[in-house]
Amino acid sequence: MTLIKTHIGRRAFIRNTSLAGGGLVLGFSFLNSCKQGQAETMAVRDMPKEWFEINGYLKIGENGLVTIMSPNPEIGQNVKTSMPMIVADELEVDWNDVIVEQAPLNTNLYSWQVAGGSRSISSSWQNLRMAGATARHMLKEAAAKAWQVPVDEIEAKSGVLSHEASGKSAGYGEMASAASLEEVPEEVELKDRSEFSIIGSSRKNVDGKKIVTGQPLFGIDVQREGMLIATLAHPPAFGMQLKSLDAEAAKKMPGIRDVFAIKLFDDDFKRSAFHHTAFNSVVAVVGESTWEVMQAKKALNIEWEKAPSTSVEMSMFGNDMKVNYPAGLESTASHRQQMEELNSKKGRVVRKDGKPEAAFKNAAKIIERSYTCPFLAHNTMEPMNFFAHVTEDHAELLGPTQTPEWMEPAIAELLGLPLENIDINMTRQGGGFGRRLYGHFMIEAAAISQKAKAPVKLVYSREDDMSQGTYRPAYYATYRAALDADNNLTALHVKTGGIPESPLFANRFPAGALDNYLAEDWTIESNITTGAFRAPRSNFIAGAEQSFLDEVAEAAGKDPIEFRLELLKKAQEDPVGENNDYDPARYAGVLELVREKSNWNTSRDMHRGVSAYFCHNSYVAQVLDIAMENDKPVVQKVTTAIDCGIVVNPDAAKNLAEGGVVDGIGHAMYSAITFKDGAPEQTNFDKYRLIRHSEAPREIETYFVDNGIDPTGLGEPPFPPVMGALANALYKATGRRHYHQPFITDKPPIVG
Amino acid sequence: MANYTLNINGKSREVDVDPSTPMLWVLRDHVKLVGTKYGCGIAQCGACTVHLDDTAVRSCQIPVSAVGDKKITTIEGLSENGDHPVQQAWLEIDVPQCGYCQAGQIMSASALLKRNPSPTDSEIDTAMDGNICRCGTYTRIKKAIKTAAGNLS
Ligand code: FES
Ligand code: FES
Numbered sequence: 001m002t003l004i005k006t007h008i009g010r011r012a013f014i015r016n017t018s019l020a021g022g023g024l025v026l027g028f029s030f031l032n033s034c035k036q037g038q039a040e041t042m043a044v045r046d047m048p049k050e051w052f053e054i055n056g057y058l059k060i061g062e063n064g065l066v067t068i069m070s071p072n073p074e075i076g077q078n079v080k081t082s083m084p085m086i087v088a089d090e091l092e093v094d095w096n097d098v099i100v101e102q103a104p105l106n107t108n109l110y111s112w113q114v115a116g117g118s119r120s121i122s123s124s125w126q127n128l129r130m131a132g133a134t135a136r137h138m139l140k141e142a143a144a145k146a147w148q149v150p151v152d153e154i155e156a157k158s159g160v161l162s163h164e165a166s167g168k169s170a171g172y173g174e175m176a177s178a179a180s181l182e183e184v185p186e187e188v189e190l191k192d193r194s195e196f197s198i199i200g201s202s203r204k205n206v207d208g209k210k211i212v213t214g215q216p217l218f219g220i221d222v223q224r225e226g227m228l229i230a231t232l233a234h235p236p237a238f239g240m241q242l243k244s245l246d247a248e249a250a251k252k253m254p255g256i257r258d259v260f261a262i263k264l265f266d267d268d269f270k271r272s273a274f275h276h277t278a279f280n281s282v283v284a285v286v287g288e289s290t291w292e293v294m295q296a297k298k299a300l301n302i303e304w305e306k307a308p309s310t311s312v313e314m315s316m317f318g319n320d321m322k323v324n325y326p327a328g329l330e331s332t333a334s335h336r337q338q339m340e341e342l343n344s345k346k347g348r349v350v351r352k353d354g355k356p357e358a359a360f361k362n363a364a365k366i367i368e369r370s371y372t373c374p375f376l377a378h379n380t381m382e383p384m385n386f387f388a389h390v391t392e393d394h395a396e397l398l399g400p401t402q403t404p405e406w407m408e409p410a411i412a413e414l415l416g417l418p419l420e421n422i423d424i425n426m427t428r429q430g431g432g433f434g435r436r437l438y439g440h441f442m443i444e445a446a447a448i449s450q451k452a453k454a455p456v457k458l459v460y461s462r463e464d465d466m467s468q469g470t471y472r473p474a475y476y477a478t479y480r481a482a483l484d485a486d487n488n489l490t491a492l493h494v495k496t497g498g499i500p501e502s503p504l505f506a507n508r509f510p511a512g513a514l515d516n517y518l519a520e521d522w523t524i525e526s527n528i529t530t531g532a533f534r535a536p537r538s539n540f541i542a543g544a545e546q547s548f549l550d551e552v553a554e555a556a557g558k559d560p561i562e563f564r565l566e567l568l569k570k571a572q573e574d575p576v577g578e579n580n581d582y583d584p585a586r587y588a589g590v591l592e593l594v595r596e597k598s599n600w601n602t603s604r605d606m607h608r609g610v611s612a613y614f615c616h617n618s619y620v621a622q623v624l625d626i627a628m629e630n631d632k633p634v635v636q637k638v639t640t641a642i643d644c645g646i647v648v649n650p651d652a653a654k655n656l657a658e659g660g661v662v663d664g665i666g667h668a669m670y671s672a673i674t675f676k677d678g679a680p681e682q683t684n685f686d687k688y689r690l691i692r693h694s695e696a697p698r699e700i701e702t703y704f705v706d707n708g709i710d711p712t713g714l715g716e717p718p719f720p721p722v723m724g725a726l727a728n729a730l731y732k733a734t735g736r737r738h739y740h741q742p743f744i745t746d747k748p749p750i751v752g
Numbered sequence: 753m754a755n756y757t758l759n760i761n762g763k764s765r766e767v768d769v770d771p772s773t774p775m776l777w778v779l780r781d782h783v784k785l786v787g788t789k790y791g792c793g794i795a796q797c798g799a800c801t802v803h804l805d806d807t808a809v810r811s812c813q814i815p816v817s818a819v820g821d822k823k824i825t826t827i828e829g830l831s832e833n834g835d836h837p838v839q840q841a842w843l844e845i846d847v848p849q850c851g852y853c854q855a856g857q858i859m860s861a862s863a864l865l866k867r868n869p870s871p872t873d874s875e876i877d878t879a880m881d882g883n884i885c886r887c888g889t890y891t892r893i894k895k896a897i898k899t900a901a902g903n904l905s
Contacts, residue, residue, distance in 0.1 A: 075850060076848075076849035076850030076851070076887050077849075078849070202846075204843065204846045205846055205848055205851075207848075207851065208842075208843050208846065208848065209834055209843065211842075211848045211851035211854050211855075212827075212834060212839040212842045212843060212848075212854060212855075212858060213787070213827065213828065213830075213834035213839065214785070214786070214787015214788070214826065214827030214828045214855045215787065215828075216786050216787075217851065218789075218851075218852060220786075220789070220790065221786040223784060223786070229781070254753065254770060289769075289773075289777060289781040289782070290777050290780070290781050290790075291769075291770070291772075291773045291774065291777040291781070292770075295770075379886060380850075380852075380886060381789075381791050381797070381799060381850065381852040381853050381884065381885070381886045381887075382789070382791075382850070382852045383790070383791075428850070428851065429850060430789075430850050430851070430852030430853075431850045431852060431886050431887060432850075433886075459790075461793060462791065462792045462793060462794075462797075651846055652846065655846065655847075655849060655889065655892065656849065658888060658889070658891055658892070659849050659887045659888035659889065660888070661888070662888025662889075662890055662891070663886075663887075663888045666888070684792055684793075684794055684796060685791075685792045685794070685796035685797050685884065686794060686796050690884050690886065691888070691890075692881045692882075692884060692890075693876070693877050693880040693881050693883070693890050693893070693894070694874075694877035694878075694881050696888070696890035696891060697891065698873075698891075699891065700891050
């Protein structure tokens with residue numbers, strides 16, 4: 001056991017005094033929140049008559065059922081199951097006795113209620129454990145007092161408190177009332193890893209039954225008495241803005257209640273990057289049903305005009321910055337030209353080790369390759385939507401957001417209400433991938449509800465969703481390698497940039513493993529808005545770097561895994577530079593694990609590519625196998641090795657890693673947003689290709705390094721490297737290297 | 753506006769809507785069955801899949817006026833207690849990530865198994881290619897379909 005001070009999360013453990021002593025009866029549909037199997041065993045068991053709140057994370061019923069709050073947004077990464085598992089393990093309760101509820105936004109009780117940076121588990125790991133351990137301790141204290149025995153003689157196991165010497169025992173439910181009145185301890189003992197009984201063993205999705213039976217779960221499913229539906233019209237192109245609106249015809253359409261323009265931010269409002277939207281003024285159509293507002297939208301007469309260039313003051317995690325949005329209607333052709341031009345000039349030097357110029361001058365051979373990728377739309381399957389009910393002095397918001405806490409101030413500002421009069425609740429979310437970090441749709445819903453004086457659910461059509469912006473940026477990178485006469489790598493040079501940001505991580509591998517290294521970058525301003533997309537920047541640079549290293553290994557005549565391990569050995573034993581931000585041993589660890597699990601050294605019947613990458617504090621290596629079927633490359637199997645520390649819910653973690661693999665192959669292979677005259681050329685799935693069933697790998701195997709380290713990121717890390725493994729395996733299968741995503745548009749096409 | 757009497761999940765439901773209204777929105781907004789999902793509105797994603805009689809169809813493409821007295825089955829009506837073999841297999845394999853596409857996937861899969869109780873891999877691909885899963889649960893879906901097929905036989 002580890003002794004740990006509770007003060008970090010202490011405010012969450014201070015009882016809500018309005019509930020203290022009294023208990024609380026709550027009504028909700030219990031069986032619906034059960035897992036299959038659980039429903040049967042629990043059906044015979046009644047819901048508690050009273051709930052006793054022990055701390056902000058959990059309450060215990062008099063019959064021993066426990067409700068655990070899941071504080072973070074659930075976007076498909078499984079936190080609604082895995083976060084409560086952590087609490088339940090420390091509490092020492094049977095998982096079958098646990099009911100999970102989504103917590104509302106509550107900055108007093110919880111911290112980092114954000115689904116971003118793959119940090120849900122890692123940043124709440126201690127707090128969740130403390131919540132469970134604190135409650136366990138308070139239950140023991142209550143039992144010790146009741147039985148008049150020393151507290152350290154009391155055992156807590158599977159929801160039962162017992163005292164061996166006296167033979168006394170009681171269920172948690174019996175002690176819950178007394179425990180809820182106990183002092184919150186100053187420090188508590190956490191379990192040793194060897195004592196975990198729930199963490200590390202797979203538990204099924206707590207919403208599984210609701211999902212497979214189609215129960216209302218998602219933001220788009222919200223229904224309320226008197227609720228209206230709203231949809232928005234935004235400019236048809238980036239670089240355009242609203243000039244005038246003639247809503248007469250639309251207002252006369254059946255079911256339409258109102259049509260008006262809304263403005264989100266006054267010019268002097270200091271917004272954050274998470275509030276920003278390309279289209280500050282948009283037109284709202286409000287009516288009785290979704291189909292009616294969609295039809296009325298087509299009857300709008302709107303004049304759009306070219307927008308001037310703007311410069312917006314923003315704050316980002318406390319840092320002020322100024323972002324410029326140039327005027328003009330941009331196109332993919334002009335973007336390409338701009339990128340090529342900038343990449344041919346000297347960039348901003350971010351890191352330089354040794355004497356790279358001299359090494360290139362003396363090189364026997366230089367390999368130079370350029371890589372590109374397009375803008376991407378997140379395309380969560382559930383389009384952007386949000387429910388808002390704004391009255392004179394209160395606002396209720398409900399729906400899918402990855403950043404409720406960060407959006408609250410902007411909503412307060414817009415509505416002219418104090419923060420405490422705004423309640424934000426989260427639904428389950430039909431995908432996130434970073435898109436719902438940017439909650440302009442919440443602000444829009446609030447603005448519409450305020451103006452329409454009614455509860456409103458704002459729903460984006462797929463076209464609205466895909467043409468709104470907040471895209472993954474477009475990137476460009478050139479790698480150069482200097483080889484000596486014996487084909488040893490003597491220097492590496494990367495120059496990279498993007499619209500509007502650079503994807504460079506100058507201090508990541510292979511920096512630190514090379515005596516001569518140069519990293520430069522550049523950026524291009526644009527009025528097309530972009531945002532974090534699963535593993536930002538890594539989602540391009542990993543594939544580029546890992547494809548390039550494959551070519552260098554080939555030129556050096558080395559096995560690609562062996563080649564990487566040699567570099568990592570150098571970084572481990574004799575690192576170059578001070579700022580290397582990865583652990584070479586853990587990096588090598590996943591490569592060794594994937595080599596073993598994929599039978600890399602013995603299996604010969606597949607075209608195989610390997611890749612490895614570090615991001616979000618985790619390490620991932622992948623081997624991707626391709627076989628040619630009817631002259632087409634078909635991905636047969638992907639073997640993934642991951643080092644993300646302790647894995648809370650192994651099967652769900654595998655599911656997430658499998659998703660990352662499919663996602664990575666899909667985006668590298670098929671997806672792109674291109675522009676003409678400022679307008680995206682793809683606005684629905686007829687033109688925007690997402691990977692489909694028949695294109696997914698036939699088999700995916702996932703292995704975790706078992707090292708007992710506290711958890712690190714998992715949602716993002718398996719996504720970036722697979723793009724490199726794909727490119728490298730395609731080369732083995734077809735003899736062609738692919739440098740430009742999506743690979744399917746490479747000429748001649750590789751598949752159908 | 754016009755009145756329609758629809759047979760949805762074995763029950764008769766009356767709605768008063770514009771004849772062009774797609775079944776998807778009739779189900780979601782008027783009958784308040786929101787298990788059937790909107791994803792694209794143009795027959796490209798499969799999120800809106802329901803059964804019309806026993807065939808899987810994209811409800812975003814079927815105007816209410818075209819339904820007549822055909823039986824509509826939605827995810828809510830696939831089984832009484834959520835225990836259709838396909839639903840059970842989905843839970844056993846723990847398929848969903850975000851879960852948003854899964855109602856459509858399950859409706860496509862259950863229609864497939866009804867007409868072909870033991871599909872091959874490529875038959876599964878063909879039947880399921882119209883259902884996008886943005887989270888990438890494809891390999892689990894295939895496994896769950898095979899599990900369900902095994903339990904059926
Ligand atoms: S919503 Fe009908 S197929 Fe996408
Ligand atoms: S599970 Fe998220 S779209 Fe399929």
